[in-house]
Amino acid sequence: MLAADGTPLKASLGRALRRQKIRALALIAPLLLFVLLTFVVPIVSMLFRSVENQIVSGTLPGTVVALESWDAESGNIPSEDVFQNLFFDMFNAAEAKEHTKLGTRLNYENTGLASMFRTSGRSLDDVGEVFQDAIEDVDDQFEDGAFWFAMMNGAGGEDLLRERRERWVDLTGDDMRGDVGFVPSAEIVELLPTTAAAYTDWAIWTVIEDEEVVAEEDPWEAVYAALVVDLENPATGTAIAAYEGEGAQALQAIAAAEMPKADFTAAFADLDEDWVKTDVWTTIEVYSSAYTTGYFLNSVDRELTPDGVDLRPDNERLYIKLFGRTMWMSMIITLSCIILGYPVAWLLANLPMKSANVLMILVLLPFWTSLLVRTSAWKVLLQQQGVINELLVWLGFVDDANRLILMNNSTGTIIAMTHILLPFMILPLYSVMKTINPTYLRAAKSLGATNVTAFRRVYFPQSVPGIGAGSILVFILAIGYYITPEIVGGTDGVFISNRIAYHISRSLNWGLAAALGTILLVLVLALYWVYDQIVGIDNVKLG
Amino acid sequence: MADTQRDDAFVEFERVQKSYDGEILVVKDLNLALPKGEFLTMLGPSGSGKTTCLMMLAGFETATHGDIRLNGESINNIPPHKRGIGMVFQNYALFPHMTIAENLSFPLEVRKISKSDREAKVKRALDMVEMGDFGGRRPAQLSGGQQQRVALARALVFEPELVLMDEPLGALDKQLREKMQFEITDLAHNLGITTVYVTHDQTEALTMSDRVAVFDDGRIQQLAPPDELYEQPQNSFVAQFIGENNTLVGVVTKIKGDTCEVKLDSGEIIDAKPVNVGAVGDRTTVSIRPERVEIDPELGPDAHTLSAEVLEFIYMGDTFRTRLRVAGNSDFIVKTRNRADQRRYARGDTVKIGWLPQDCRALDA
Ligand SMILES: Nc1ncnc2c1ncn2[C@@H]1O[C@H](COP(=O)(O)OP(=O)(O)OP(=O)(O)O)[C@@H](O)[C@H]1O
Ligand SMILES: [Mg+2]
Numbered sequence: 001m002l003a004a005d006g007t008p009l010k011a012s013l014g015r016a017l018r019r020q021k022i023r024a025l026a027l028i029a030p031l032l033l034f035v036l037l038t039f040v041v042p043i044v045s046m047l048f049r050s051v052e053n054q055i056v057s058g059t060l061p062g063t064v065v066a067l068e069s070w071d072a073e074s075g076n077i078p079s080e081d082v083f084q085n086l087f088f089d090m091f092n093a094a095e096a097k098e099h100t101k102l103g104t105r106l107n108y109e110n111t112g113l114a115s116m117f118r119t120s121g122r123s124l125d126d127v128g129e130v131f132q133d134a135i136e137d138v139d140d141q142f143e144d145g146a147f148w149f150a151m152m153n154g155a156g157g158e159d160l161l162r163e164r165r166e167r168w169v170d171l172t173g174d175d176m177r178g179d180v181g182f183v184p185s186a187e188i189v190e191l192l193p194t195t196a197a198a199y200t201d202w203a204i205w206t207v208i209e210d211e212e213v214v215a216e217e218d219p220w221e222a223v224y225a226a227l228v229v230d231l232e233n234p235a236t237g238t239a240i241a242a243y244e245g246e247g248a249q250a251l252q253a254i255a256a257a258e259m260p261k262a263d264f265t266a267a268f269a270d271l272d273e274d275w276v277k278t279d280v281w282t283t284i285e286v287y288s289s290a291y292t293t294g295y296f297l298n299s300v301d302r303e304l305t306p307d308g309v310d311l312r313p314d315n316e317r318l319y320i321k322l323f324g325r326t327m328w329m330s331m332i333i334t335l336s337c338i339i340l341g342y343p344v345a346w347l348l349a350n351l352p353m354k355s356a357n358v359l360m361i362l363v364l365l366p367f368w369t370s371l372l373v374r375t376s377a378w379k380v381l382l383q384q385q386g387v388i389n390e391l392l393v394w395l396g397f398v399d400d401a402n403r404l405i406l407m408n409n410s411t412g413t414i415i416a417m418t419h420i421l422l423p424f425m426i427l428p429l430y431s432v433m434k435t436i437n438p439t440y441l442r443a444a445k446s447l448g449a450t451n452v453t454a455f456r457r458v459y460f461p462q463s464v465p466g467i468g469a470g471s472i473l474v475f476i477l478a479i480g481y482y483i484t485p486e487i488v489g490g491t492d493g494v495f496i497s498n499r500i501a502y503h504i505s506r507s508l509n510w511g512l513a514a515a516l517g518t519i520l521l522v523l524v525l526a527l528y529w530v531y532d533q534i535v536g537i538d539n540v541k542l543g
Numbered sequence: 544m545a546d547t548q549r550d551d552a553f554v555e556f557e558r559v560q561k562s563y564d565g566e567i568l569v570v571k572d573l574n575l576a577l578p579k580g581e582f583l584t585m586l587g588p589s590g591s592g593k594t595t596c597l598m599m600l601a602g603f604e605t606a607t608h609g610d611i612r613l614n615g616e617s618i619n620n621i622p623p624h625k626r627g628i629g630m631v632f633q634n635y636a637l638f639p640h641m642t643i644a645e646n647l648s649f650p651l652e653v654r655k656i657s658k659s660d661r662e663a664k665v666k667r668a669l670d671m672v673e674m675g676d677f678g679g680r681r682p683a684q685l686s687g688g689q690q691q692r693v694a695l696a697r698a699l700v701f702e703p704e705l706v707l708m709d710e711p712l713g714a715l716d717k718q719l720r721e722k723m724q725f726e727i728t729d730l731a732h733n734l735g736i737t738t739v740y741v742t743h744d745q746t747e748a749l750t751m752s753d754r755v756a757v758f759d760d761g762r763i764q765q766l767a768p769p770d771e772l773y774e775q776p777q778n779s780f781v782a783q784f785i786g787e788n789n790t791l792v793g794v795v796t797k798i799k800g801d802t803c804e805v806k807l808d809s810g811e812i813i814d815a816k817p818v819n820v821g822a823v824g825d826r827t828t829v830s831i832r833p834e835r836v837e838i839d840p841e842l843g844p845d846a847h848t849l850s851a852e853v854l855e856f857i858y859m860g861d862t863f864r865t866r867l868r869v870a871g872n873s874d875f876i877v878k879t880r881n882r883a884d885q886r887r888y889a890r891g892d893t894v895k896i897g898w899l900p901q902d903c904r905a906l907d908a
Contacts, residue, residue, distance in 0.1 A: 437634065437636065439632050439634060439636040440636055440638060442601075442603050442623070442630075442632070442636070443630065443632055443636035443637075443638070444638075444649070445602075445603075445622075445623040445624045446601055446623060446624075446626075446628060446629070446630040446698075447624075447630075447649055447650035447653065447697070447701065448624050448625075448627070448650050448653045448654055448701065449624055449649070449650075449653045450624055450653075451624075453653055454624075457649065458638055461640045462638075462639065462640055
């Protein structure tokens with residue numbers, strides 16, 4: 001088919017429509033952008049959080065690299081090199097007070113790590129002080145910040161400065177910008193690499209965070225430890241002998257003197273003997289990559305081990321059951337809402353205006369009271385000494401000794417949530433039923449259908465879109481509910497959202513909360529898809 | 544009024560009254576009998592109770608008083624789905640979630656007719672209204688006229704003996720309406736169905752019906768075949784409602800056999816045929832059809848004539864339409880055929896008008 005100008009009709013129609021669409025889009029663009037930002041950004045950030053795991057590599061960057069050569073299978077603890085890196089990483093982290101966060105994070109995977117990190121971080125100064133005292137005993141110039149500065153400062157070490165600054169950024173999350181007033185000299189970096197790195201770390205921290213001047217301050221203990229580490233390298237001894245730069249004499253004196261042995265493995269074993277156990281290191285290694293499936297595995301009761309994915313121990317399995325319960329109970333609640341809501345919506349749509357208005361107010365009334373009030377009211381009703389039980393006992397339906405347990409279990413959750421979500425079923429149903437012309441029923445009857453057939457074949461099918469809309473609304477709301485289950489659900493009646501809320505506000509395990517939330521989102525989308533396949537989404541109508 | 548107690552009556556209303564609210568009677572004393580095969584139209588202004596009567600017959604409203612009989616049996620207590628009455632609704636009421644074929648098959652399914660029979664009947668019914676190719680479509684995919692035909696087919700597919708139609712053509716444009724009017728009457732007569740048809744369009748009523756029941760104020764004002772209704776209206780409401788009509792009001796001064804003398808309020812005296820007047824001295828409205836009035840008449844010596852002033856002279860092609868002021872009525876219309884020798888009047892001309900006494904009907908005031 002061709003249009004008047006000879007172009008294909010389809011193409012020219014498409015062009016005409018496109019222009020309209022673009023104009024329409026431009027009109028709503030600001031709002032759309034706003035919605036996108038406020039709606040999509042939190043979701044994306046949640047998705048990101050559920051896999052993000054930069055805390056290990058950010059807090060212990062050197063350790064993580066050194067640990068790569070360690071073989072967890074061997075059964076040995078990692079080498080001294082790893083412990084040495086751990087010392088310097090932890091020292092910085094302890095200064096920035098970031099080590100406890102890492103401890104908390106690793107504690108999700110291996111209980112006990114939180115306190116281990118906390119106590120160890122506190123004592124690292126003592127470990128370094130041994131070396132500081134030994135060095136200062138040999139030459140007291142090392143007590144002087146200006147001397148250190150003169151020795152370390154120079155030119156050519158810009159790369160090192162940049163690299164160490166980035167580490168601080170990763171560790172603290174601050175931008176760490178500003179002039180340090182110090183550049184490691186290339187000669188020293190070559191001669192004393194560990195010391196140069198430790199000194200640069202200190203310099204950056206001192207200037208940017210403490211706002212002091214490098215030349216006027218004594219370096220921290222880790223720098224002295226680093227010097228000892230450097231001097232233990234036999235190659236360094238010969239290089240120092242040939243060194244002629246600033247502080248050459250003092251360095252040579254130190255090199256010649258007897259220094260305490262730099263044995264960080266022993267030092268950490270001293271701090272906490274768990275440091276020399278393989279399972280701690282296994283945990284660190286498993287979670288050392290920047291992204292992890294750990295939270296998701298945790299969400300489905302699995303855990304990551306060096307051998308791959310495994311089920312968690314029986315007593316730690318929780319989430320699959322909770323997901324299942326959430327789904328199942330939400331379905332029951334949705335079904336109850338359909339059963340209770342359908343007749344009410346029908347009445348609303350078919351009563352004379354006046355009575356329908358009164359009924360509508362009754363339906364909407366719950367919206368005017370706080371959710372907490374409503375739920376608490378259910379508590380009063382459902383208790384074993386509550387209104388319902390009292391009534392049943394008084395009427396003789398229930399024995400006084402066997403009062404019904406209607407609360408602190410799933411029954412309580414179902415009853416209270418059905419009540420609370422009922423309006424969300426009634427309103428879409430009502431608005432759909434309102435559009436069903438009563439003459440359809442008359443027509444059906446005039447064609448010979450009984451009341452039941454007329455309802456089943458003519459009225460009900462036309463109200464299905466309302467049921468669909470209501471069900472989706474109620475189900476999705478139910479799946480994410482947590483206040484009501486929290487109050488009347490007890491332990492048997494809580495939902496997955498209660499766990500999510502717990503992880504967000506109590507355990508502060510946001511990664512796990514995000515993973516649980518993501519799974520919930522995926523489940524809802526999956527159900528939505530299933531619904532679309534079975535009923536068809538165009539069959540959903542809000543009026 | 545027509546006889547209400549016919550022995551061969553197929554549908555019969557007897558002294559039926561209906562009130563919705565217990566205060567106002569919307570149907571007051573309805574008596575109506577129609578024989579099998581008749582096409583009866585209920586015609587009347589909006590709110591006159593036509594739909595109500597239809598709904599009572601279909602069983603969706605119950606009569607407050609009186610008896611409705613179908614085939615001699617009282618149906619007051621038979622539920623709608625057992626009455627076997629086909630019905631075409633004003634808005635068609637085709638089920639939107641079913642295809643056309645499913646819509647037609649519905650009444651057959653509830654009657655438990657076998658699948659093959661159903662298909663045959665549906666096809667026949669669709670072909671009958673020339674909609675055979677549309678069985679797979681949904682009602683929303685049809686035009687108004689097509690929906691109308693489907694509604695008709697659905698009302699007929701289960702072969703009811705009585706079909707009720709409530710303004711089925713109200714939503715259609717004029718041309719389509721005229722075509723459908725013809726098709727409906729044709730179908731009804733060919734199938735021998737008794738039809739009760741509701742409309743407030745008088746042309747529709749006159750062209751389609753065997754008999755027309757003119758409703759007003761909850762009563763049948765006149766029940767008669769179309770020609771009788773037009774030419775011999777029984778009261779001034781019918782005279783006014785059906786076709787164009789000129790009225791003059793006055794007092795009866797003399798009644799002699801089938802003529803009477805009326806003294807108009809303006810003082811003139813005219814002859815009329817007493818149809819619905821009581822005694823001498825009663826007030827009356829006389830009614831004359833515009834085409835029965837002659838201007839400058841050549842009537843007998845005893846005929847009364849009136850003088851009139853021309854207010855407007857309109858050329859209508861086949862006719863001329865002259866608006867006159869007659870005896871104080873400035874809306875007096877006269878229609879004359881467009882003959883070669885017809886004089887064309889101008890505004891302000893004074894003329895004489897007259898008519899045969901039998902064309903001038905003296906009705907109730
Ligand atoms: N369900 C009802 N409840 C109360 N009053 C009603 C109801 N249906 C109709 N009426 C009243 O009954 C009277 C007759 O209504 P009906 O529908 O029979 O009129 P109709 O002749 O069909 O008019 P139309 O040509 O406008 O369709 C009207 O005054 C109307 O207001
Ligand atoms: Mg009506």
